[in-house]
Amino acid sequence: MRIGLRTVKTGVSAALAMILANALQLLYAPSAGIIAVLSVTNSKKSSLQTGIYRLFSLTLATLISYICFSLLGYQPIAFGIFLLLFIPIAVSLGLSDGIVVSSVLVTHYLVEESMSWGIIFNEYLLMTIGVGFALIANLYMPNAENRLKEDQQIIETMFKKLLTEMSSYLKQEITEQKLLENCNGLLSFIRQGQLRAQTYQENQWVVRDVYYASYFAMRRSQVSVLHDMIESLDRIEVVEIQVEKIVALLEYTSETFAEENDGNEILARIFDVYEEYRQMTLPISREEFENRAELFQFLQSFKSFIEIKAEFSQRITE
Known part of the structure; x- marks a missing residue:
């Protein structure tokens, strides 16, 4: 069995992201590791673009979910309507890569039944830590x-x-x-x-x-x-x-x-x-x-x- 460089970088960045998120006592700390896994790409440029797009995607998701949860409450139906609005808008803005990750983070609002500044900051930290460690891991690329x-x-x-x-x-x-x-x-x-x-x-x-x-x-x-x-x-x-x-x-x-x-x-x-x-x-x-x-x-x-x-x-x- 051969373990490639990308696999090693994925494992290391995910572990470090979770360790840091736990150290900061963030809610849903394992999510930072999952975000890192999904953010390690084949090149430095694509990794940076992925991170930036996902932060924009999270901002869009937060705005739309705030409207849905404020009007309909923290109910599954509100999350469903959120997806009906969020997915096509994200696609039209070229943010498709962040749909899954941002949707998962929005479920944290749903579970906590809160969109206070504290919980929103928590989600942004999870995203930043995940994509940050993925980007750091991708700083090393073998000379091709x-x-x-x-x-x-x-x-x-x-x-x-x-x-x-x-x-x-x-x-x-x-x-x-x-x-x-x-x-x-x-x-x-x-x-x-x-x-x-x-x-x-x-x-x-x-x-x-x-x-x-x-x-x-x-x-x-x-x-x-x-x-x-x-x-x-x-x-x-x-x-x-x-x-x-x-x-x-x-x-x-x-x-x-x-x-x-x-x-x-x-x-x-x-x-x-x-x-x-x-x-x-x-x-x-x-x-x-x-x-x-x-x-x-x-x-x-x-x-x-x-x-x-x-x-x-x-x-x-x-």
Whole structure:
């Protein structure tokens, strides 16, 4: 059985919250621990936002419950009407995350049959202690940058493999289905990387490093174009003399594919191949014309594929 870091932080923050609430002799002290459990998140930013939203949510819940209990008394029916009012208003204000916690704290008013300043202060202290210890626990986050760099290397290896397999397809050594499966696998891995990059970004208080988020977004855009290129390959009739230039282009791109490659050399080679196709003898049949059109379309997609990386490299250097 493996116990993760978040589990450890949840357990410690909950225990400390309950200890402090008991030491202050607050009513319903265990509630502070439950609030801490519900407030430990995956990032510093989300933990802070959760705490702030829950305090706002408690303020809204207190106001609405005061009206309901004042008019109908401390009865279950009053609590039910409170929920009918509180839930839609909280949702409309973007405070959905605090609905459950605030509703539980409102039941304390119901049980005590009082909304004196003392009991209200008690509930705010419970909320503050719970979210406070959760926030303190989340101040420590392991550095995820090494994992992001590993993800980059894996993604580039997967791209290289896919480009090589595309050249193998033109040599009739692999099926389109295999290409599409590998392309979808690459897209899935990039999506996971994007989530990790987002968490990494949210764990920085002052300087928000957007490089990794931008990198994964760039690679995801490239995968979309790559998918179109694979579909174009399926429509190309393989004639060795016509596709040998594309095969060489794919192999060269695979060999030089890297994070630091700005793509300018590849773009120049694509342009050369495009010009060679333009100077070929004009097609004499409909089939030849359509095949030539697919070749040009593939090159155009290839150009877009490389331009996405070239534009990214330019933005980074600027």
